[in-house]
Amino acid sequence: MTMITPHKKVKFVICKILLSMVFIVAISTASMAVSAAPIRIAATDTPPGGAVLELYTDELVTMTAIPFRITIRDAAGRPLTGAKVSCEMTMPSMTMPENRPRVTERDGVYGGELVFTCALGAWRIGCLAEKADGSRQVMTFDIEKVRMK
Numbered sequence: 001m002t003m004i005t006p007h008k009k010v011k012f013v014i015c016k017i018l019l020s021m022v023f024i025v026a027i028s029t030a031s032m033a034v035s036a037a038p039i040r041i042a043a044t045d046t047p048p049g050g051a052v053l054e055l056y057t058d059e060l061v062t063m064t065a066i067p068f069r070i071t072i073r074d075a076a077g078r079p080l081t082g083a084k085v086s087c088e089m090t091m092p093s094m095t096m097p098e099n100r101p102r103v104t105e106r107d108g109v110y111g112g113e114l115v116f117t118c119a120l121g122a123w124r125i126g127c128l129a130e131k132a133d134g135s136r137q138v139m140t141f142d143i144e145k146v147r148m149k
């Protein structure tokens with residue numbers, strides 16, 4: 001018959017405390033990665049708060065996949081869900097190759113990854129949200145500059 005001596009018991013408890021501390025650190029690190037403040041850009045052609053583009057990066061640099069999310073509100077201020085959203089990235093000052101990031105919806109938030117391919121001027125991200133009932137909402141996000149990586 002084996003007995004847990006008091007000494008072994010203390011070691012076991014310390015081990016459990018250490019393990020839970022590791023878990024807490026791991027969890028807070030993970031949530032920090034998600035909640036790091038994104039770069040937020042409001043659409044220039046919707047009422048205030050109508051559409052916001054969030055870019056999850058510390059700095060806008062070229063040739064880097066940058067996760068993004070777009071939150072859209074309808075005319076009544078409710079989150080627009082169930083729309084098909086498409087986006088096209090252009091540069092107002094020059095002709096660029098087609099650049100259309102894939103956009104998918106998750107819980108009423110539209111997102112994906114985009115890549116800026118040039119640092120020689122401003123970018124414009126034009127998006128269109130289309131509902132099955134035929135309603136459409138155009139959103140334009142202007143980005144002043146992107147740094148060359």
Ligand SMILES: [Cu+2]
Pocket residue numbers: 091094095096117118119120121
């Ligand atoms: Cu360019």
